[in-house]
Amino acid sequence: MTKSKELFKAIQGKNLLKLDIQYFADKTLFELKQNMTTVGQQLQKTENDLAAAAIDTNKSTEDIQALQKSRDDLKMRFDVIKEQHDAVEAEQKAKFQADQDKNPVLKTDDPKAKVTAAKAELIRATMKNQAISDEARAALGDGNSTGGEKILPSTMTTELLHEPFVKNPLRQVSTFTQVTNLEVPKITFTLDDDSFIDDTQTAKEMKAEGDVVQFGRNKFKVFVPLSETILAATDTNLVQTVDQGLQSGLAAKEKKVAFAGTPATGEETLSFYGVGINEVTGTTKYKAIKAAIADLHEDYRDNARIVMRYVDYMDIIESLANGSSTLYNAQPEQVLGKPVEFSDSAVDPIVGDFQYSHFNYDPNLIYDRDKDVKTGVELFVLTAWFDHKIKLKSAFRIAKKSTA
Template sequence: MNFYNLKTNVLNIGEALKDANEKLAQIAADPKASVEDISAQQKQVDGLQARYNTLKAQYDKAEADQKKQLVKHEQSNIMDPKEKREHAFAELIRKTMAKENVGQDVYEALGDNDLTGGNKFLPKTVSTDIISAPEETNPLREISTVTQITNLEIPRLQFTIDDDSFINDTETAKEIAAKGDTVTFGRNKFKAMVGMSETVMLGSDANLSAYVEQGLRNAVTTKERSVAFNPAPQRDAEKHMSFYDASVGIKTVNGADLYEAITNAVADLHESYRENATIVMTYKDYLSIIKTLANGSSTLYGAQPSAVLGKPVVFTDAATTPVIGDFSYSQYNYDLGALYEQDKDVKTGIEYFVVTAWMDHQIKLSSAFRLAKASK
């Protein structure tokens, strides 16, 4: 029964109850009326009163809920987009931690129209007053492709033309012949967990949202980085994600020293990949190269890395062996429908906001990359 039907029924029963009470008064005042007549009318009044009380209680509850929604709507209109999003994300966290259902309006406010929720489980960082761990970074996010498509399949080559001679890189041609011309992304489950105290939970929407968002980003970017640069993946499901696993088949190029190995690797790439190549390496290795090249001079220390090595350089401590190539052929894909859960460490009392998600990293063409190693 909707709100307006409830209101109509309450009014109708109220009128009937009023009439019944007036009639009871008339019967009670009539000397000719019997005790049975009074009792029968009283019974009718009691029945109407019970029905009225039940309907009125339901109506009052529905009216309160409607007013609450109205206030919520008015507040939502007053909030700027950032506040609206923070409020929605904070409500998602608090309801998840309390093991309560999350309304679809919360997901929609987060830009998520998926009925199961989870399309936007990778939120952007917002400012925070809470002191937490330094934000982790995955340098590949700036140069690789990141998508969020269910059952994603894409061509191994980004484009082609109706000319078989176009694929004149024999390594690429052999790889496509061996692996097929389509890349299929899998669903590899992982959990991102953010621990929080009751103080954080009861804090402002802005602080709670920022704290959890940063924690989620740290967990997700750490996972992305670790699978891409894992020197020895133990899980079969993660071997194809690593630039370093032998099963991926990325060619290693050597040089007398690391500088020569990197420049040789760049030169060894087919021109289609070399044009857009990026060098991903540790800052420690770069300083070692500068120290060798500078030979006591301080000039090179102020030069841009791209000027020294001839290609854009991205630093990460995870790249223990420099990876050189066109990183548009490196792609992360997140499957939709992330799950939100609550967990607790009984030993410490810390509660965790848990996001279960599905991700895959595909190196679409191994021939688009090279590994650089010094012979020494």
């Protein structure tokens, strides 16, 4: 028998108190409020009709008794719905209070502690496939109150994409933005004619490839394994674990594509070594670097930096020192003539103005959960889209030791 038929039979049999209460428990608080309003209005109308019938001499005793029975039936029905409504409302209030007590840091006036607590709540809720509280969303700058989307809140996105990462030297020198469908000019100013561009290589490049750079969307994922111990740890430890994992993953992906000697299919234009930057050779890497600096046009040479492997730099020092310890204490800029950033991924030193190396992320990073089927470990997952463009190849040189 369906629930609606049970309800009808119970009403007809004047046995509402024995009605399966679970029928009402399945309804939301909003539906219960609507039901109370509907039945309450019917009850009020019946009571008014009964009062009017009691003083109407044209009404028979049977008419009044029928109205009394209808009123009593509606009164029992209203009481049952109200009882369930009050129970559901009390349960929701208790759950809300429990959530507040569970994460009291959200009540603090310390903005940093509140954000940390909100991050921890988001991570734990994601791993349990649950929604987070409105208070946590507000602390993270998330304007979405539906809980349906999995877009990373603005506070977390900003920190992930704009905090400097020690493990990625390009974070210190390249341009980083966060704009959907970004388009930027290759040069930052123009005159009434293009003859002001003294570097013929730059002029040829702009004529061949255009003066606007369009950024695409290359999808990748970062997985952070989380054990039960970490999930049960303090908010600070949990957030640090996830943040460090995501930051390291983003930095590793940036370095991998930017320095790829043999770029993956579709990622050729993301690598310094895959876009056709001019190579300058020398009998040693030291001479190749010096020649590369000299080969740059003065517009780029003034702001030039060198990105190279530390082992190559130490080989240069050892060769130049000739037994003396003086050079070992010198700054790399004093030795090579330009500031140096070290990366073990830069197999051949890259010399140039790195403001023309530009990373752009789509702001809508997505978070989710997954499971490593091999180990059974739960994973916090970040899906991101980004692109890396060398806006002007003529602003760079690759220094290579000649094989002859």
